[in-house]
Amino acid sequence: METRENAIAMSKADFRKIGYELINTISDFFDEIPEKPITTNKTPKELQQLLKHSNLPKNGLPADNLISNASKLLLEHSLFNGHPKFFGYITSSAAPIGALADLLAAAVNPNVGAQILSPMATEIEKQTIKWLAQFIGVSPNYGGVLVSGGNMANFTAFLAARTAKAPKDIKENGLLSMSKQLIIYCSKSTHTWIDKAAILFGHGTKSVRWIPTDATNKMNISFLKDTINEDLKKGHQPFIVVGTAGDVSTGVVDNLEAIASICKTYDLWFHVDGAYGIPAAIVPELKEMFHGIQEADSIALDPHKWLYSPLEAGCTLVKNPKHLIDTYSSHPEYYNFNATEDGGSLNYFEYGLQNSRGFRALKVWLALQQLGENGYTKLIKEDIVLSKYFYELADKQEELEAVTQNLSIATFRYKPKNYKEDNNYINTLNETLLDELQKGGEMFLSNAIIEGKYCLRTCIVNFRTTKKDIKECINIIVKEGRKTHNKLQKQII
Numbered sequence: 245m246e247t248r249e250n251a252i253a254m255s256k257a258d259f260r261k262i263g264y265e266l267i268n269t270i271s272d273f274f275d276e277i278p279e280k281p282i283t284t285n286k287t288p289k290e291l292q293q294l295l296k297h298s299n300l301p302k303n304g305l306p307a308d309n310l311i312s313n314a315s316k317l318l319l320e321h322s323l324f325n326g327h328p329k330f331f332g333y334i335t336s337s338a339a340p341i342g343a344l345a346d347l348l349a350a351a352v353n354p355n356v357g358a359q360i361l362s363p364m365a366t367e368i369e370k371q372t373i374k375w376l377a378q379f380i381g382v383s384p385n386y387g388g389v390l391v392s393g394g395n396m397a398n399f400t401a402f403l404a405a406r407t408a409k410a411p412k413d414i415k416e417n418g419l420l421s422m423s424k425q426l427i428i429y430c431s432k433s434t435h436t437w438i439d440k441a442a443i444l445f446g447h448g449t450k451s452v453r454w455i456p457t458d459a460t461n462k463m464n465i466s467f468l469k470d471t472i473n474e475d476l477k478k479g480h481q482p483f484i485v486v487g488t489a490g491d492v493s494t495g496v497v498d499n500l501e502a503i504a505s506i507c508k509t510y511d512l513w514f515h516v517d518g519a520y521g522i523p524a525a526i527v528p529e530l531k532e533m534f535h536g537i538q539e540a541d542s543i544a545l546d547p548h549k550w551l552y553s554p555l556e557a558g559c560t561l562v563k564n565p566k567h568l569i570d571t572y573s574s575h576p577e578y579y580n581f582n583a584t585e586d587g588g589s590l591n592y593f594e595y596g597l598q599n600s601r602g603f604r605a606l607k608v609w610l611a612l613q614q615l616g617e618n619g620y621t622k623l624i625k626e627d628i629v630l631s632k633y634f635y636e637l638a639d640k641q642e643e644l645e646a647v648t649q650n651l652s653i654a655t656f657r658y659k660p661k662n663y664k665e666d667n668n669y670i671n672t673l674n675e676t677l678l679d680e681l682q683k684g685g686e687m688f689l690s691n692a693i694i695e696g697k698y699c700l701r702t703c704i705v706n707f708r709t710t711k712k713d714i715k716e717c718i719n720i721i722v723k724e725g726r727k728t729h730n731k732l733q734k735q736i737i
């Protein structure tokens with residue numbers, strides 16, 4: 245066989261040897277995660293020094309050394325969100341099958357932008373999307389596209405909403421041609437993607453109406469209605485309402501049914517941001533909470549959160565996928581991508597912002613089958629039970645004040661015994677405590693501000709966490725809380 249002298253190719257024997265070694269290293273890593281510190285205590289400067297070569301190497305280096313060196317760097321100096329005591333933000337422990345899937349996907353390297361370039365991968369992505377719709381309990385006729393994460397999933401839906409609701413010529417003439425201002429509605433607790441979308445798509449952040457929340461932290465529906473009416477009176481054009489299914493701070497799900505009904509009355513696009521919480525709709529006991537998602541014109545969800553997919557994987561679902569095609573399809577002369585109609589084929593570049601696309605569906609598709617509906621229901625339910633346990637233990641512990649618990653998010657704060665009610669001090673104390681806990685490497689949580697209270701926040705999307713971990717974490721928090729309080733007291737005196 246003729247081959248080119250080529251340092252980037254690898255012989256079969258080399259690939260096997262290096263590959264098996266890497267797989268061994270990774271298997272050990274998965275096994276040892278619970279014993280590792282969650283994060284490195286090295287500064288960026290110290291980490292830079294570990295990288296040795298400051299300039300791009302002139303000549304190539306042997307692959308086996310490179311892979312073993314990269315493994316060492318990453319396995320010794322990373323933050324491990326797969327650790328059983330990792331509860332920060334909303335980043336899950338990644339399913340090991342996802343790591344294998346990414347290896348396989350990269351090896352085959354299909355370009356899932358066009359059907360002809362990714363025959364089987366396109367079908368797998370289509371099936372994944374259908375399964376995700378079934379998973380959350382909407383019609384399998386929803387169509388969509390996998391994207392890099394929640395932000396992109398929301399952006400993708402947002403532009404489709406605008407194409408659907410704005411005057412037909414908006415694609416040609418842009419926003420400037422419009423006599424009316426297009427208005428966006430969302431609750432006060434909506435994730436920051438909405439501001440980015442308003443900027444990105446040229447609306448400006450003043451087009452966003454942040455609707456206050458009620459006592460249960462859900463969007464205040466009568467306020468929403470009043471605001472829409474006011475905007476109509478002013479001559480604006482409302483076009484989209486965003487309902488949140490699991491808000492990022494406290495996990496509250498909006499009254500989706502009520503929002504759906506308002507959208508129907510005023511002919512607005514109903515978008516649900518379910519990036520974090522919507523997988524919980526698979527739990528029979530929680531179906532009620534998500535009532536109304538079946539009405540959504542579009543839904544954003546994030547397999548790299550509560551479906552335990554490795555980063556990155558987000559998904560946009562649209563009730564009528566024609567709206568994605570209307571928004572994103574283009575047919576330049578250099579594409580010969582006429583997908584065959586047999587079996588309803590499609591080209592994913594026409595469904596979203598990306599052109600060349602990786603095969604992120606594989607890891608999601610495999611995990612969905614590895615666990616099945618029942619497996620996912622069980623894991624998600626357990627995460628919720630563990631979060632409630634966290635809240636209960638915080639509630640019982642004298643020096644902790646339990647604040648909220650929804651889905652798998654609990655919030656609470658440290659309050660020293662016999663300390664006078666001084667909210668400013670308690671906020672500073674908890675903020676300092678959070679820093680200490682994050683640096684400490686024993687556990688990892690994040691924060692939420694709830695009605696002026698700086699809270700510690702734990703979000704469990706972690707199949708490795710057990711009750712024992714939570715009991716230990718409560719002890720760590722109290723111990724560090726006392727230490728931090730003492731330290732701050734000395735500084736005050």
Ligand SMILES: *Cc1c(COP(=O)(O)O)cnc(C)c1O
Nearest residue numbers: 393394395435492517519520546
């Ligand atoms: C996490 C999250 C996002 C952003 O998702 P990314 O995957 O981080 O881009 C948007 N909305 C909600 C409700 C989220 O929880």
